[in-house]
Amino acid sequence: MAVTEIPSGPSVLDRLSKPKPVAVLVLLMWLPLMAYVMFGQAIGGEARAVLLPAIPATLILYVLGIRAFRESRVAVIGLTLVFFWLLMAVSAPYLPLMDPNKPIAPFTTPFTERNDLFFWLGTDFKGRDMLSRMIWGCQRVLVWGVTATMVAYVVGAMFGLISGYLAGWWDEIISFVANVLLSFPVMVLFIVILNYLGPSGFNIVVAVTFASAPAIMRIVRGLALDIKTRDYVYAAQTRGEHPLYIMIFELLPNVRGPIIVDACLRLGYTTVAITTLTFLGLGLQPPDPDWGLMIRESAKTAMLWKFSYMLLVPALAVSSLILGFNLMADGLREMSLRD
Numbered sequence: 001m002a003v004t005e006i007p008s009g010p011s012v013l014d015r016l017s018k019p020k021p022v023a024v025l026v027l028l029m030w031l032p033l034m035a036y037v038m039f040g041q042a043i044g045g046e047a048r049a050v051l052l053p054a055i056p057a058t059l060i061l062y063v064l065g066i067r068a069f070r071e072s073r074v075a076v077i078g079l080t081l082v083f084f085w086l087l088m089a090v091s092a093p094y095l096p097l098m099d100p101n102k103p104i105a106p107f108t109t110p111f112t113e114r115n116d117l118f119f120w121l122g123t124d125f126k127g128r129d130m131l132s133r134m135i136w137g138c139q140r141v142l143v144w145g146v147t148a149t150m151v152a153y154v155v156g157a158m159f160g161l162i163s164g165y166l167a168g169w170w171d172e173i174i175s176f177v178a179n180v181l182l183s184f185p186v187m188v189l190f191i192v193i194l195n196y197l198g199p200s201g202f203n204i205v206v207a208v209t210f211a212s213a214p215a216i217m218r219i220v221r222g223l224a225l226d227i228k229t230r231d232y233v234y235a236a237q238t239r240g241e242h243p244l245y246i247m248i249f250e251l252l253p254n255v256r257g258p259i260i261v262d263a264c265l266r267l268g269y270t271t272v273a274i275t276t277l278t279f280l281g282l283g284l285q286p287p288d289p290d291w292g293l294m295i296r297e298s299a300k301t302a303m304l305w306k307f308s309y310m311l312l313v314p315a316l317a318v319s320s321l322i323l324g325f326n327l328m329a330d331g332l333r334e335m336s337l338r339d
Contacts (some may be wrong), residue, residue, distance in 0.1 A: 016060065037145070050095075052265070072334050079314055092138075100128060103126050107125060121309065123193060148207075149266055151208070152266075160219065163224075223254075223255040223258060223259075261336070264328045275318050280291050295311060295315060
């Protein structure tokens with residue numbers, strides 16, 4: 001008697017790798033983290049429960065990312081660095097860490113025990129645990145950096161599609177405004193906006209949008225000018241589709257490759273900008289820990305070699321995150337060239 005083999009269906013990871021499940025996992029990871037960082041005080045004492053769905057979502061996304069980027073070792077290394085900090089950000093309330101704002105033993109060097117407590121990375125000049133502050137500090141850098149970059153891309157991509165597809169006077173006006181904004185040095189524009197609006201996370205989003213959206217607009221505009229001459233765009237026009245439909249469903253999906261690569265690079269630039277602004281006193285404000293704030297507070301004390309770890313710890317944390325974004329961009333570019 002012949003035995004008929006039943007073909008096996010797609011694996012769980014194959015199903016999760018589809019666009020809709022990935023989008024759901026990203027929202028499960030990102031929205032709780034945003035809510036915790038931006039509105040944690042308003043939520044109250046049980047705010048950490050908000051992050052519970054974000055932890056498994058982050059781990060699953062990392063596994064899916066490794067599968068998607070396995071062709072490029074560089075991209076895998078970058079993805080690992082970025083997701084390490086994402087995992088630290090979503091799991092920080094559940095890790096056995098000391099209070100990042102509590103003074104315990106000032107000027108304790110790394111790998112030293114004091115007051116029956118072991119300090120892996122030492123304490124700062126106020127006696128606060130450096131390991132705890134480094135891990136908690138990644139939350140604000142990631143949330144405000146990624147949020148600012150996402151808002152800048154939404155605005156820049158929208159105006160880029162309008163300028164490239166509609167052309168005419170739309171293109172002239174949008175390009176003129178973009179060129180005016182691009183004529184300002186980026187850091188000067190940041191300082192002017194934040195001096196006027198005041199230092200806060202939400203104002204950083206506004207400043208990054210003004211500084212980054214014009215450059216994003218020019219990238220998307222150039223891609224739209226090329227793609228709008230393709231046959232499938234002419235077919236949509238022949239069907240009588242609305243220009244908004246054509247821009248969102250015909251042009252945007254076909255320009256996503258270069259945009260994703262540029263977004264990874266721009267995330268690194270934004271992280272540097274936020275850290276620099278915080279160092280200058282125009283970014284994220286105390287008392288909550290932040291890498292730029294840690295560098296600013298320890299700048300004078302770290303001039304003594306013995307206490308240089310106070311500066312090196314947050315500086316290396318910032319560098320590793322930026323390196324992760326840059327390696328991801330290089331890996332994605334490498335994979336796109338192979339295709």
